[in-house]
Amino acid sequence: MGLVYLFQAFAELMTLSNLLYCFVAVQLGIIFGMLPGLTATVGIAILTALTFKWDPGNAIMVLIGIYVGAIYGGSRTAVLLNIPGTPASAATCLDGYPLSRTGKAAEALGLATTSSFLGSMVGLVALAFLTPLLANMALEFKSYEVFWLAIFGVAICGNLTAAKDPLKGWVSGILGIILSFVGMEAIQGYRRFTFGVTDLMAGFSIIPVLVGTYALVEILDNLSDVSTPTVVAQVGRVLPRIKDILKNWVNIVRSGLIGVLVGIIPGVGENIGSYVAYDFAKRASKEPEKFGKGSIEGLIASETANNAVVGGALVPVLSLAIPGSPPAAVLLAALFLHNVRPGPLLMIEQPLYIYSFSAMFGLATIAMFILGIAIVKPMLTILRIKKSILMPIVFVLCMVGTYAIAGRLFDILVMICFGLLGFAMRKLGFPEAPLVLGIILGPMVDENLRRGLILSEGSFAPFFGSTISILLIIAVFFTLFGRSKPVRWSLQLVFAPLRALRSGITNRLGRKK
Amino acid sequence: MKENHKETAKPDFLTSIFLIGLSLVILGLSLAMPKYVEWGMYATPSIAPIIFSSLLLMCGIILFIRSIAVRGYAIRITREQTVRFITSKPFYNFSATLGFVLLYYVLMGRVHFVLISALYLFLNMFYFHSTAWWKSLIISVVTAGLIWYSFNYLFLIPLP
Incomplete structure (x- = not known):
């Protein structure tokens, strides 16, 4: 039945204006993704502000288009310049650039485009069919479970985004949760940590926080170290690489599934998904020595996974x-701005919305494939724009975007403060993602903890x-302590x-053979 | 793992002190919040801040002990180091970028949007020698004007 709804939603989208919105948004997303320093997050944040007075359907379509386009667009600079346009394409550099250096730039771009398309398709399947399942499951959640889910989200996000030093990831997440307590709390209406500042009564709006933490940090980072413009390699005609894709179907399915799973994990993101898939592809490969030297398998794995993460990442957005x-x-913030209430109740209030949303995602994926194959050369000229011209213009858009949401100058100050905090955190090795996730999940933690305690009378x-x-709780425990020696020893003992x-079985089977 | 901690031991030592201080302040402020006994002590608005500031305190202490174990406290700031840092190009660039950002924020709402945005863009492009000054000026004015026009007339969002 879900498939029928999905096709119906897809058919409803087939109007000239929708197609135009979608293609323009995806192309804009590709440009955002291509330009180092401009990430999918920055693109969506700016466009959220630009489109928030639009019809919700068109606005959401544009934002999905930007997201899908930007994650794919990062592969272009990764392949041609060895610079990941977005963090999602960091793993693509490992094999994309060596391929490009051996004169196979067009081939590498063709592979990246086709793999991204297939990855997005795996993501689409997950988005359309996993979201209702997860949402229905989440309807069973009470305050107690929601509390633990939020804690698990922050813990695992801290763990995975600071793989070398998870403690810093957790500090970042806890700091985010504490920052979310600023403002009037929901149960008794008490003003926490506002220090008499009226503007703080509503807490920190998520858009200024996100723009500051992601966009301003990138701007400060890029302008602090302005390097000379890079020379872009010449590229021939980019074609889909059907033969290579057919040879690598197992790799594609595996990477797509890894991407979806990593995407579903709260706050983790595309960069981790592509690295995990790359690692799995290397282990499974018959030619692991080629990885990092222009391996087609490696390129396919990273590009399939990072685009599959997009679909996966949207599953918990809609369901939880x-x-x-x-x-x-x-x-997620944009959906709330447009009066869509994601979460378990979405399946009750707007049961068909998931399919409309998935159809938009599918249309954006098709647009990405067409634009990725058709418009390559003109887009590469954009890479010649100097950072010192581009970044200030992006900052003006960030200022305007932040202001436009609520018309408050205070939000710009919040954006600047979070930009400085994010910059300091980046320099000190603390990841920004858990901070943002903490700010988003903090109210959920607080309200469900207290509501749960009120219901259970303490x-x-x-x-x-x-x-x-x-x-x-077990998941939280293993996330926090799974790497510690006593837990590892206990696990070894148990297993x-x-x-x-x-x-024993392996030995017996071996003997029989 | 220990090698990783060694590289960042000194900044970690200072960060841990900051985190410990911050968590203690939050803990103090949380304990001073009203209790709302009629709702039950467990429903007090301070319960979550107390739990999470205690967790932050714990993390700060672990970071502190870890940095001490790899001699993170051995911080020696010499005059030469300070001068080298302050006169380095990245520090100049960062200060200039931040200065322009703050100037933009301070003047926002006091001066017309096109003027202040064009000034901000021009200052950046001029400082970073992006292109000839007159080209920078044209790019700045045209960009600022376009953004203002688009927001006011196309997106119907009035700018300050």
Whole structure:
């Protein structure tokens, strides 16, 4: 039945104006993705402000188009210049650029485009069919489970975005949660940490926070170290690489699924998805020595995964109102601005919205493929614009975008403060994503903790009482302590009989052969 | 893992002190919040801030101990280092960028949007020697004008 709804929604989108909006947005997204320093998050944040007075359908379509286009667009600079246009394309540099250096730039771009398209398609399937399942499951969640879900989101985001030093990721997440407490709280209306500042009563709006943490940090970072303009390689005609794709179908399916799974994990994002898929592809490859030297498998894995993450990241946005990646966080804020209420109740209030949203995503994916193949050369001239011209213009758009949402100069100040905080955090090795996720999930943590305690008359027991809660607590525990030696030893001890059984079976089978 | 911590031990040491201080301040402010006994002590608005500032305090202490273990406290700031840092190109660029941003914010709403935006863009392009000054001026004025026009007349969002 879901498939029928999806096709119906897709058919409804087939109007000239919708197609025009979608193609323009995707092309704009590709440009954002191509330009180093301008990420999908920045693109969506700016466009949220530009489109917030538009018809919600068109505005959301434009934002989805920007997201899909930007994640793909990053592959162009990764392949041609060895500079990831967005963090999502960092893994693409590893094999895309060596391919380009050996005169196979067009081939690499063709592969990247086709893989991105297929990755997005896997994401589309997940978005259309997993979202209703997850939303229906989430309807069973009470305050206790929602509390643990939010804690798990921040913990795993901190863990994965600061893989070398998870403590810094957790600090960032906790700081985000604490910052979300600023303003009037929802249960008793008490003003927390406002220090008499009226503008702080409503807390920090998410758009200024996101623009500051992602866009301003990039602007400050890029302008602090203005390098000389790069020379762009000449590219021939870009064609889809059907033969290579057919040879790598297992790699594509695996990378797509990894992308979707990483996408569903709160706040983690495309860069991690593409690295994980790249790592899996290398382990599974018959030619692992080629990885990092122009491996087609490596390029396909990273590009399939990063675009599959987009679909995956939107699954928790619609079903749980929890963003799966930083750009998805802006999209979540944009949905609220346009009076769409994502979360478990979406399936009850607007049951068909998920399919309309998925159809928009599908249309953006098709637009990405067409534009990715058709318009390459003219777009590369944009890469010649100097950072010192581009970045200040982007900042003006950020200022305007931040102001436009509520017409408050205070939001611009918030944006600048979060930009400085994000810049300092980046220099000190603290990831920004958990901070933002903490700010988004903080109210959920606070309200559900207190509501749960009111319902249980102060008892913490129900927080540990249901199967879902216990599963989430175990997940939180392993996220936080899974790498510590005592836990690893205990796990080895617990799984020792299973390992012995496995090796016994393997030995027996080996002997029979 | 320990090697990673060694590289950032000194900044981590200073950050941990900041985090410990910050969490103590938040903890203090949270404890001073009203209790609303009629709702039950557990529903007090301070419960979540107390829990999370305690967690931040714990993380700060772990970071502090970890940085001490790799001699993060051995911070020596010499005059030469300071002069080298302050006169470095990235520091100049960062200060100039931030200065222009703050100037833009301060003048926003006091001076017409096109004027202040064109000035901001021109200052940046001029400082970074992006192109000839007259080209920078033209780009700045045209861009600022276009943004103002688009927002006011196409997107129907009035700018300050």
